Amino acid sequence: MEKVHRVETPRGVEYFLFRFRNFRLIRYLLNWGRMASLFPAHITTACCSVEFAATHSPRYDPERFGWLPATGSLRQSDVLVVEGTVTSKMAQRLRLVYDQMPEPKWVIAMGACAISGGLYAKDSYNVIQGIDDILPVDVYVPGCPPNPSTFFQAILLLREKILYGRVA
Ligand code: SF4
Numbered sequence: 001m002e003k004v005h006r007v008e009t010p011r012g013v014e015y016f017l018f019r020f021r022n023f024r025l026i027r028y029l030l031n032w033g034r035m036a037s038l039f040p041a042h043i044t045t046a047c048c049s050v051e052f053a054a055t056h057s058p059r060y061d062p063e064r065f066g067w068l069p070a071t072g073s074l075r076q077s078d079v080l081v082v083e084g085t086v087t088s089k090m091a092q093r094l095r096l097v098y099d100q101m102p103e104p105k106w107v108i109a110m111g112a113c114a115i116s117g118g119l120y121a122k123d124s125y126n127v128i129q130g131i132d133d134i135l136p137v138d139v140y141v142p143g144c145p146p147n148p149s150t151f152f153q154a155i156l157l158l159r160e161k162i163l164y165g166r167v168a
Contacts, residue, residue, distance in 0.1 A: 041077035046084030
């Protein structure tokens, strides 16, 4: 009589390891932690910085979305917010700042100047026509300047991107 082999189904912790053998669960948990503790650094060159500062006031309280005060070192930051006009002379420095940040990291372009050169999008020989020529931008925040509510929309979009992205 032919012998029947029973297939053992993993149980308990083994079940989870089996079920998520491609580390989907681990990746999800890591990304959840990253999404809930964003350490921003910011490069300010012009007037958008006023709205960026307003975003961090108690009235808006960005920490409820895991967005911490932008006061840390670059080596601990994982989000770079660029506000304002970037000239061709500054472009190299901006890239240097980005390169000093550890992986994984994300970039937010805040305001028309950072997105496309803004007021200087035409007829300017020394203004970068959008920082995505220099850095990989994850979220664009339109406006001149964008108000804090628009910036919060960007934070929420970034959180979603981190949580469901394959960054781990
Ligand atoms: S987008 Fe508008 S508010 Fe922001 S830096 Fe440029 S000119 Fe100033």
